[in-house]
Every structure is written in C-alpha cells, then in structure tokens.
Amino acid sequence: MESNKEKDMRQPDLIIPYQEPAAKGDNVEFQSTISSTLPMAAIFMRNKYVGWASVVFSIQSWLGESEETKKSSSTPGYFNVGMSVVSLLVTYLPLFLPPPAARAGSPTGAPAPLPA
Template sequence: MEFNKGKDMRQPELIIPYQEPAAKGDNVEFQSTISSTLPMAAIFMRNKYIGWTAVVFSIQSWLGESEETKKSSSTPGYFNVGMAAMSLIVTYLPLFLPQAGTQQGSATGAPAPAPA
C-alpha cells in the first residue's frame, strides 16, 4: 500500500464557505434589562438576596457581551456591575452604620413601655 506523498487530495468543488450564524438579539436584550433593573430593585427593597442575584446577572451579562451588543447598548457592561456592587453596599449599609433612634423588635409585638 503506497501513500500519496506530496499530492493534495482535497477537492476544491467540495469546499463550503463559512457563514456566521445569525445573532439572537432578544436573549441578550432581556439579560441586559434584568442586569440593570435588579440592582434598583435591591436598593428599593433593601433585599440582600436580590443584590447578590444582581451581581451574578450583571457579571454574566458583562462577560457575555459581543461586539454588536457593545455598539447597540446604551450602557457598558461594567457599569451594570458597578450598579450591582452599589446595591450590595446599600443593602449591607445598615449593618455597619445603624440608624440612631431605631429599635430592633417585631412589628407585631407589644409596644415598649413609655418612660415615666
């Protein structure tokens, strides 16, 4: 059995040119919308879980940005990550800077006795 050394066995008529697949724009826009609105929801509700979810979604959205998304988007991906980090700072702020005059207690319990 003899191998064909130096002879090109490829056939030019069988070459198929590369065609870039069509972009799915709806999924990217939805993820961008979620990553920009979740930090605001976390700030308004002071919910730490929503804040951490906002961080995960915004990092995921930033890492998944394409060149086409960068051109059409009004805010860059790192801005959404910054907003998500800011929402975490706002939700954890009462732990480090408690407000004066507020008492920790349940809303359904009996009121504290009035001083005499």
C-alpha cells in the first residue's frame, strides 16, 4: 500500500495562481484597417491585384479576431470579407460585361470637321 501513495513534493505555499494578462488600452488594429480600406481602393482603381490582396487581408483579419476585438470593433469580420469579395467582382466586371463601344457622333467623341 505504501508504494501506491508516494510522497507529494508540491508545496502549497509556493503555488502562484493564474492571472490573466492585462488588456492593452489603445491598441490600433492596422490589419483591420487595411482589410476595410483595400476593397475600396480596389473598386476605385479597378486593380485586380489590389482586389486579391484585399480578399487575403480580410480573411486573415477575420480568422485572427480575438474576443476583445469582436467586442470593440464596429463591423464584424465577415462583413470585411464580403466587401472584399464584392470589390473583386467589381474589378472583374468588365471581363464579363464589356463597356459599350463609343458610337460615331457621340457627345463625348471628337467634333465633326468643319466644311471648307
């Protein structure tokens, strides 16, 4: 019976209770800012590379959200992912719906030559 009950080497006076680390006060989330502004840049510039970068950044930002970030952020992570996908669709839109060709005599075209 003595072999089952070994001497306990733990000392109760040396036990340190777990303390959760203090939250950082004004932590600026640059990745969240980038993931929300890159889709707008992709839409304005119609740049496919910026659109793909916005999708990647927004997915990374969404997957890396902490509980505190979810509480303090004004928009959820999946909203940024949706915006980046929409911006990517807008950049590829001219591929599927080409803009109409300029017609002769359109108000934005060159003026007709004057007779001599």
